[in-house]
C-alpha cells in the first residue's frame with residue numbers, strides 16, 4: 471500500500487517535450503516517459519490525483535485522456551502540432567504555460583505541488599510555481615553540463631545548462647535518479663546537497679519476469695541453439711550503440727554471435743544510416759539484426775530470448791533497460807554509467823566494464839556468456855526486486871511529503 475500520510479495529494483506533473491504515451495525507443499521518448507507514467511499509476515492507485523501536462527503533437531488527439539485510476543494526461547497546443555526539436559519547443563514554452571493556466575482556470579483546479587521532468591518542463595514549472603504558490607520539484611533526467619563534459623555525446627546549448635543551473639538553485643527539491651547524478655548536480659550546478667533527494671527508476675516486475683528461453687526464442691523467431699546479444703534503446707550518440715557494433719568483430723567467434731538491436735527512429739533516419747554504415751564498414755551486416763522499436767509489452771520475450779543485454783552507453787541518467795533484462799532473468803554487460811553499479815552484482819548478475827570500449831565490451835561479453843547459461847533466471851529476477859514501482863513510488867511520495875512538511 472502506498473504511503474498516504476492521511477492526505478491525498480493533487481500533483482501537476484509536467485512533461486512538455488515528451489509524452490508519457492509516446493513511442494518508446496524513438497528520439498525523445500524513453501526511460502523518462504516510462505518512469506513518469508509508472509510512478510503516476512502507483513500514486514493514482516494510492517488515491518492521489520495526478521495530472522500530467524504535455525504538448526499536443528497531433529490535432530486529432532483529445533485534450534484530456536484518462537490514463538489510469540486518478541491519473542489524467544492533459545495535452546495542450548503550443549507551437550505547430552508536428553515534431554518540433556527541443557529548441558523549437560523552448561521557443562513555445564510561454565504558449566504552453568498560457569494554455570496550462572487557461573486549462574487550470576477553466577476547470578478550477580489547484581495542486582499541492584508541481585513535479586517537472588526535464589529542463590524544458592522545469593522552465594514552465596518555475597512560472598507555475600510563482601503563479602500558484604506551491605512547491606516545485608524537478609527531475610532532470612540527464613544534465614546538459616555533464617553531456618557537454620562527456621566525449622562523443624551530443625553537445626547541449628548554453629540555454630539548457632543555464633536553465634538547469636537556475637532550477638537547481640530555485641526548486642524546492644531536486645530529485646536525481648542516482649547518487650552519481652546527485653554528485654553531478656552539486657558539482658556542476660552548486661546545489662546544496664540537502665536540497666537533493668535520490669529516487670531510482672523502477673521496473674514492472676509482473677510484466678518483466680523470466681520466460682522459458684526456448685519458448686521466448688520460438689515466440690520471437692530465433693534459433694533455439696543460437697547465441698544472442700541484445701541492445702535496447704534510442705540511437706542517440708550518448709547511448710553508444712556505435713561502440714557495441716565496433717566490439718562485435720573483436721569477439722572470438724564473431725560469426726557465431728548475433729546482435730539484436732531494438733529501438734531507433736526507423737530506416738529513414740540519419741541515425742539508422744550512421745549505424746548501418748558502421749556495420750558495412752566493419753563487414754558485420756550479416757550478424758546484426760535491426761528490429762526497430764518494439765512495444766514495451768512485447769519486450770520481455772526478447773529479453774528472455776537473449777543471452778546477454780549490453781548497455782554500451784557513454785552517459786545515462788539511470789538505464790532502465792538493465793533492470794528490465796535482469797527482471798527477465800538475463801545478465802547484463804554495461805559501461806560504468808547511470809545506476810549500473812547499483813543494479814548489477816559484479817560477476818554474479820552481470821559485469822560493469824571499467825576500461826574504454828570497444829575492446830573492454832568485447833572482453834566483458836566473452837567473460838559473461840558462460841554465466842548466462844549457468845545462472846538461475848529467478849535469482850536474477852529477485853536481484854532487482856527492490857526496484858518494483860510501488861516501492862519507487864513510495865520513495866517519491868516521501869519526498870513530496872517531506873517538501874510539504876517544510877512549508
Ligand code: UDP
Nearest residue numbers: 494495500501502733763764766789790791
Ligand atoms: N523501450 C521500448 N521499446 C523500444 C525501445 C525502448 O519499450 O523499442 C523502452 C525500454 O523498455 C525502457 C525505455 O524505453 O523502458 C528506455 O529507458 P532507459 O532508461 O534504458 O533509456 P533512456 O531512453 O531513458 O535513455
